[in-house]
Amino acid sequence: MSTPLTVTDDLSSDLVEPVLVLAEAARATDGVAPLSEQTLLRVRHGAPAGSSRFHVLAEEGRVVGFAFVERSEDEPDSGEVVVDPERRGRGYGATLLRSIREDAGPNGIRVWAHGRTPAAVATAEAEGWIPARELHKMRMPLRDLGPEVPGGPWTAPELPEPELRPEVAERVRIRPFVVGQDEHAWLTANSRAFADHPEQGSLTLDDLLQREVEDWFDPRGFFVAATENGTIAAYHWTKTHADGAGLSDDETVGEVYVVGVDPDWQGTGLGRALTLAGLRHLRDSGLPWVHLYVDGDNRAAVRLYESLGFSMWDTDVMYAPIAHEG
Structure with a gap:
């Protein structure tokens, strides 16, 4: 895939608003917020050094996919993924899942599917991910x-x-x-x-x-x-x-x-x-x-x-x- 992927522990200020716009577009389409409050705070205010990783997919200057991972010393890292609703079905979700998996800490990685939206569930299962925890x-x-x-x-x-x-x-x-x-x-x-x-x-x-x-x-x-x-x-x-x-x-x-x-x-x-x-x-x-x-x-x-x-x-x-x- 030619879409540029950036992985960083310090999200640049020029990406903050595009990521927030992307998250809101997904929420409006799916009826459920793809990113938790903690993730949105990390996007807006930054994260303590070494605590987090930001994965950003851009296409023609537009953020079309984003993943956030919170590091953990004793537990698997915790991640969330969101893809532009207008650009789903192009493999961006799979790309982000592979990226956070390859970048995971020694205890591995887990990722939330908020609301179990069909697209998120299908992508996770297609990539070989299985349910590990439920939050009612x-x-x-x-x-x-x-x-x-x-x-x-x-x-x-x-x-x-x-x-x-x-x-x-x-x-x-x-x-x-x-x-x-x-x-x-x-x-x-x-x-x-x-x-x-x-x-x-x-x-x-x-x-x-x-x-x-x-x-x-x-x-x-x-x-x-x-x-x-x-x-x-x-x-x-x-x-x-x-x-x-x-x-x-x-x-x-x-x-x-x-x-x-x-x-x-x-x-x-x-x-x-x-x-x-x-x-x-x-x-x-x-x-x-x-x-x-x-x-x-x-x-x-x-x-x-x-x-x-x-x-x-x-x-x-x-x-x-x-x-x-x-």
């Missing part, structure tokens, strides 16, 4: 929706007032996150809560600060269970999507962005209480829907969300080359 998307109405909504009519479940056990209420207080005060305490709680999760657990102060300046960030929807000495026992960070996230064509929707509980506080009911606090906040903000992502093998979390009124919606699949699967 669940959704729940926050108000009663009429039968004109696909799958409807939808009835919003009751969301009871969050209640803490007396022995827990004596030790923590649920309140909104305070910008400029809670960052380091949150990073500690997050790293402990997600010590076995290579993506969420490795977030840095820069990662948090980048999110704090995003248009969607609202500390009023970021709930923490704080102790008297300022440590954070658990938290629920909500997010809003002005584009409807595939759930609405004309309204902002909510997301259970991340719920974390410090290991020392697991089993205290804080996770459920904080989840309810965030859901009630999104409901009281007038949003029609809320959605979330949960690992396919995390049955306890799936049961919790189902008990609150969530139902399965879609699934993202992570693919791995057969040679690296083990």
